[in-house]
Amino acid sequence: MKYSQLLKIGAATVRSNITGARIPLNVMISVTNRCPARCSYCNIPNRPQREMSTEELISLFDQLKHLGTQRIALWGGEPLVRDDIGFLIDYARNRCGFFVSIDSNGYLLKKKWEAVRNLDVLVMSFDGPREVQDRNREPGSFDKVMESLEWASPLMRVFTITVLTRENLGHIDFILEQARRCGFFTSFQLLHHTKSLASDEEDTLLPSNTEYQEAIRLLIERKRQGYPIVSTIPYLRYLLKWDDYSRPTSSVGKGLICRAAQLYCNVDTDGSVYPCSCLVEQVPAKNFLDVGFEEAFRFSSRGGCQACIASCFNEYNLMHSLNMQVIWSWFQHTKKT
Numbered sequence: 441m442k443y444s445q446l447l448k449i450g451a452a453t454v455r456s457n458i459t460g461a462r463i464p465l466n467v468m469i470s471v472t473n474r475c476p477a478r479c480s481y482c483n484i485p486n487r488p489q490r491e492m493s494t495e496e497l498i499s500l501f502d503q504l505k506h507l508g509t510q511r512i513a514l515w516g517g518e519p520l521v522r523d524d525i526g527f528l529i530d531y532a533r534n535r536c537g538f539f540v541s542i543d544s545n546g547y548l549l550k551k552k553w554e555a556v557r558n559l560d561v562l563v564m565s566f567d568g569p570r571e572v573q574d575r576n577r578e579p580g581s582f583d584k585v586m587e588s589l590e591w592a593s594p595l596m597r598v599f600t601i602t603v604l605t606r607e608n609l610g611h612i613d614f615i616l617e618q619a620r621r622c623g624f625f626t627s628f629q630l631l632h633h634t635k636s637l638a639s640d641e642e643d644t645l646l647p648s649n650t651e652y653q654e655a656i657r658l659l660i661e662r663k664r665q666g667y668p669i670v671s672t673i674p675y676l677r678y679l680l681k682w683d684d685y686s687r688p689t690s691s692v693g694k695g696l697i698c699r700a701a702q703l704y705c706n707v708d709t710d711g712s713v714y715p716c717s718c719l720v721e722q723v724p725a726k727n728f729l730d731v732g733f734e735e736a737f738r739f740s741s742r743g744g745c746q747a748c749i750a751s752c753f754n755e756y757n758l759m760h761s762l763n764m765q766v767i768w769s770w771f772q773h774t775k776k777t
Contacts (some may be wrong), residue, residue, distance in 0.1 A: 489710035515543035526555025546588030566600035568611035605645035632688035
């Protein structure tokens, strides 16, 4: 991230904190539900919506630029299945000036390298050693992911995201050692998908509260030891205080103000605008294709949700609360070199 982008985000955050202004600084955009992987905890490939066209996404980018957006994250599904993904990345970065990241399983990375080489950050899913990765997805997944991580890490900034389940809680150190060996950074996520995005198997993968807390304490320890973990200690401490991990959202605040629908939001695959992905199909939404993005964003509401355990949203909430430790950590991990 450039200093100029950080300053714009900081100034808009201060303005919003003082006046309550709603500014879509950071927008997550689901560009497809299609995906060549079949993760045991994910139902997204089975969702029926049509995906937005190239022209519709370009219109969205133009509207976001006008409203002050600084960062977009393209996700799905698997964004690299889109034939226009390179054009979308280049338009967002070069024409709109956005910081652009993509969430990917890495299967198509080499094939689509020319399309994604201008990304600011590539975020890849990584579940753990072969037996875990292949069981969570499909046979051969581990080899595909490791090949992509080893190949891409020297060429661009790569983060992995690991969804912690019963299957991989004992393999955190394996993931961290692979990160050190290959040169990528790691982040960690608890199970939190809503019923519209989660598979029927998610409940069987959920660790106990004690198991999750032990894993979080280990991550804090490894972070302090200097392992390449981008998840911040304030976020991990926040997770430790959560009282029931089987309930990933709460109508009661947990000591951190949520900025969803105020400073960030999620655009679903069909163009519907939600406060975040945790609330997709859980609250009413307007579609920007029908009413324009500004009106759809103004309409979006958390519907009583005050807190959650999703990693990215709570890192955003900490940054927008002007937690300097978190701001500096993420700037260091995303700054342009």
